[in-house]
Amino acid sequence: MKKYIIYVAVLAIGLVLGYVIFGRSAEGSINDKKITDMSENVSHSEEHQMWTCSMHPQIMQPEPGDCPICGMHLIPAETGADGLALNEIKMSENAMALANIQTTIVGNVSGTDDNTMQLSGKILANEEANAVQASYFEGRIEKLNVNFTGEEVRRGQLLATIYAPTLVAAQQELITASNMKESQPALYNAVRNKLKLWKLSESQINQIESSGKVRENFPIYATVSGTVSQKMAEEGDYVKQGQPIVKVSDLGTVWAMFDAYERQISQLKVGQKITVTTNAYPNKEFEATVSFIDPTLNTKSRTVSVRATLNNKEDILKPGMFVTAKVATSQANKMETQITVPATAVMWTGERSLVYVKTDPNEPVFEMRAVTLGTKNGSVYTITDGLSNGEEIVTNGTFTVDAAAQLQGKKSMMNATGGKTMTGHEGHLGMQEDSSRKNTNEANHSQMNERIEVSNKFQNQLKQVFDDYILLKDALVNDNGKRAQQAGKQIDQSLKKVDMKLLSDEKAHNHWMTIQKELKNSANAIENSSDIASQRGHFKHLSAHMISSVELFGVNQKVYLEFCPMADNNKGAYWISLEKEIKNPYYGEDMLTCGEVKATLQ
Known part of the structure; x- marks a missing residue:
């Protein structure tokens, strides 16, 4: 027994010594590996760590130090865990x-039509099938049976009834002449022929002659069938002989009118077969034949008009529709596919045309890109440079994406190089920096949007919207959510009174159309919310677009652009004020004086 006890004891001691010698060593090597891995991760993180300034987030440096603008110590910037490139913006x-941000894939997505070229155009009424219904005699329209544009009419249908004093006298002549037709047949025939020239039928003339009664009102019948494309007179109007009453278009056939560039003309000829598609019926193709090529070149757009006639018996092609034609070309002279985008996708800055491209097909990630515009066809632009076949761009809500980019310090319409600050430098139009903030290091900041010249009447209407904005800002400064709701409602009402017809410039019109929509959306959100924190969130978005409108159009008043770096969870937010003194609408009494004047807008 003693022998076995000694064996067990020796075995136990051996196990303990083995753990001490080898277990600790293995554990140590595992821990060493963990430490090494952590060290490598930290090293890797530090290698990519960027440093920024809390007051000037546009400053990005690869190592710690002082801000070159304000001298504050730099702090670690976010490491970019979202995987975004420097000038990409991600939206929730x-x-x-x-x-309501919408995107569209541009170009020929399939990329397989190597031997075809595409032409963009739109549907027009076939002018050869148009007819004008005119009055054949002077008179007053007593009854007009055509009620609206687009109404269908048939040949022989009663269009109007006219009181014609000249016809009353002619009828009396007929009745008198009929009593002398045996003795004066020439006079009798002349009177009847005169009534025939006024489009009275034989039966109508015979009825007048046999009854011996004069008719005061005469009907006008349609001579063709079709769709009323234009009402050219109303009931009660006095019309002259030959004056048009309605214009009728036969839409059984329609024209598809396209624009072709100079380099494409050699590939087109009359009689050539083309395939036409439209967004309204994406799975349906229409076969057509080129029936006309304009003999003159448009010197402004450097294009020629190409026309094809389409059968429209099913009445599915409507004048005004945008269509695309595919034209077969030879392999030796194949054309590149045109890339077209809606006008709503393009932002203008005077010198640049910009779009926002969706860089990640699975995530709402966008990046601003400059493009070169070609011709404009209706509300569609041809892109000659800057976009590739199959890329996805923002086509609705472009200014909203741009405002988000501005607020995050990315490249934007107002800021060509990036940087969250919106302060101006001496090159900015309509802006002067506050003298206490001038610094030569800010000379590298981007230039602002060029001021667009608009009428004083438009500026005065915009000024009313701006005044309501100030009321909203003051309500938030005073922590008064109810007054903020009322101000939001006033902004919405003032926006409805702004007349876009006062903007004759197309660039100004498109800018305001988009800005107005964003202002309205934010104002409505504030009006419908009783939570002041939510109101302040919408106020940030409202302010971004209010700033854009003041910079672009002006309000004939000196105002201050102010910024709080702590607003919106330290992302920062801007607002406009009439006073240089800081009164923070994002915090109210909690931090009333938090912020600084960034610029003066003249």
């Missing part, structure tokens, strides 16, 4: 839905 799905 909720923000995308609220702003």
